[in-house]
Amino acid sequence: MPHFTLEYSGNLDARVDMGKVVEMVRKAAVESGIFPLGGIRVRAVRCEHYAIADGSADLGFLAMVLRLGEGRDLATRKKAGEHIFKTLSAYLDPVFANGKFALSFDMQINDKETSWKRNNIHDALKAEVING
Amino acid sequence: MPHFTLEYSGNLDARVDMGKVVEMVRKAAVESGIFPLGGIRVRAVRCEHYAIADGSADLGFLAMVLRLGEGRDLATRKKAGEHIFKTLSAYLDPVFANGKFALSFDMQINDKETSWKRNNIHDALKAEVING
Amino acid sequence: MPHFTLEYSGNLDARVDMGKVVEMVRKAAVESGIFPLGGIRVRAVRCEHYAIADGSADLGFLAMVLRLGEGRDLATRKKAGEHIFKTLSAYLDPVFANGKFALSFDMQINDKETSWKRNNIHDALKAEVING
Numbered sequence: 001m002p003h004f005t006l007e008y009s010g011n012l013d014a015r016v017d018m019g020k021v022v023e024m025v026r027k028a029a030v031e032s033g034i035f036p037l038g039g040i041r042v043r044a045v046r047c048e049h050y051a052i053a054d055g056s057a058d059l060g061f062l063a064m065v066l067r068l069g070e071g072r073d074l075a076t077r078k079k080a081g082e083h084i085f086k087t088l089s090a091y092l093d094p095v096f097a098n099g100k101f102a103l104s105f106d107m108q109i110n111d112k113e114t115s116w117k118r119n120n121i122h123d124a125l126k127a128e129v130i131n132g
Numbered sequence: 133m134p135h136f137t138l139e140y141s142g143n144l145d146a147r148v149d150m151g152k153v154v155e156m157v158r159k160a161a162v163e164s165g166i167f168p169l170g171g172i173r174v175r176a177v178r179c180e181h182y183a184i185a186d187g188s189a190d191l192g193f194l195a196m197v198l199r200l201g202e203g204r205d206l207a208t209r210k211k212a213g214e215h216i217f218k219t220l221s222a223y224l225d226p227v228f229a230n231g232k233f234a235l236s237f238d239m240q241i242n243d244k245e246t247s248w249k250r251n252n253i254h255d256a257l258k259a260e261v262i263n264g
Numbered sequence: 265m266p267h268f269t270l271e272y273s274g275n276l277d278a279r280v281d282m283g284k285v286v287e288m289v290r291k292a293a294v295e296s297g298i299f300p301l302g303g304i305r306v307r308a309v310r311c312e313h314y315a316i317a318d319g320s321a322d323l324g325f326l327a328m329v330l331r332l333g334e335g336r337d338l339a340t341r342k343k344a345g346e347h348i349f350k351t352l353s354a355y356l357d358p359v360f361a362n363g364k365f366a367l368s369f370d371m372q373i374n375d376k377e378t379s380w381k382r383n384n385i386h387d388a389l390k391a392e393v394i395n396g
Binding site: 007009045047048049050051052053054055059061063065074077078081082085089096100101102103104105106107108 | 133135137150151153154155157158159169170171172173174175176177178199242243245246247248249250251252253256257
């Protein structure tokens with residue numbers, strides 16, 4: 001945790017550098033201060049086939065979903081989400097200015113009773129701090 | 133909202149025109165009458181690697197999930213879902229007739245407290261109505 | 265049901281045979297004994313763009329989500345999940361040994377009231393048993 005998945009219409013590849021987008025979301029998640037660094041995972045899924053609103057081919061979308069663990073209250077989640085969404089939205093200003101576009105962001109909470117993980121990134125990051 | 137995501141086994145590309153499938157789902161969503169036109173986003177995610185049932189390579193699947201906002205009662209959601217599923221299922225009759233195939237459709241409701249959006253498609257559609 | 269979706273960082277393609285991974289998850293799901301064979305669908309979604317933890321390019325992740333139907337109690341779900349996760353985790357030992365990697369597995373339960381399906385694999389499997 002946390003997991004950010006960004007699904008997007010394939011026509012965005014010509015308008016946005018998706019590598020920069022995922023990196024920007026990662027940084028915003030770090031800045032929110034509510035996530036352990038080693039747990040942050042952001043990824044984008046390109047959708048070759050899509051149909052939006054009235055079906056016009058020039059429409060685009062980016063839909064982000066965050067799955068996170070239990071244990072943070074609503075106010076904390078809202079504040080973090082607000083920061084991440086604002087950052088992403090501002091970066092996409094040119095996309096809004098130059099075309100018809102829909103951006104969204106929703107959160108889901110994973111059930112801790114049925115959640116498994118194994119992660120050696122936390123320890124690697126600690127080792128870097130100690131040895132770095 | 134609403135967001136339709138269709139995950140499918142890569143072997144369907146030879147049997148189905150996925151561009152037509154997403155367009156058909158979009159139209160059925162419009163016909164259901166419960167969604168604002170400008171919010172409808174349908175997309176397909178092709179899965180290169182998959183393993184189904186007993187693992188036979190000729191099996192196929194298409195799994196659709198709809199994420200929608202709060203505020204519609206169960207009867208409304210069921211009626212809309214029924215229409216969309218029937219439409220999609222009928223279109224895929226040849227796939228069922230010619231092979232072993234599993235189709236599914238599930239709904240999820242997004243928490244309105246942690247939901248952000250920015251969308252200039254609604255306004256663009258209104259402008260088209262006024263100017264068109 | 266059940267649906268297993270594995271999202272993974274594109275850099276894993278050089279380290280893991282993802283075709284074997286989905287087949288291994290399928291087998292582990294069968295072994296768990298709680299799923300009808302004809303309903304098991306495992307797939308992997310490759311993510312070309314991703315940003316993990318401190319943003320280092322050599323980090324990797326695999327995030328599995330299982331969506332399953334209602335009707336199995338928590339103890340049953342936990343036991344099945346434990347088996348599937350252990351199997352997958354053990355297979356990925358070399359990935360953990362040779363790099364920084366994050367594996368996760370979460371379960372979600374679909375609302376039976378808004379769930380539709382059509383599946384001719386069940387009958388095909390029965391016919392194979394009878395005729396085989």
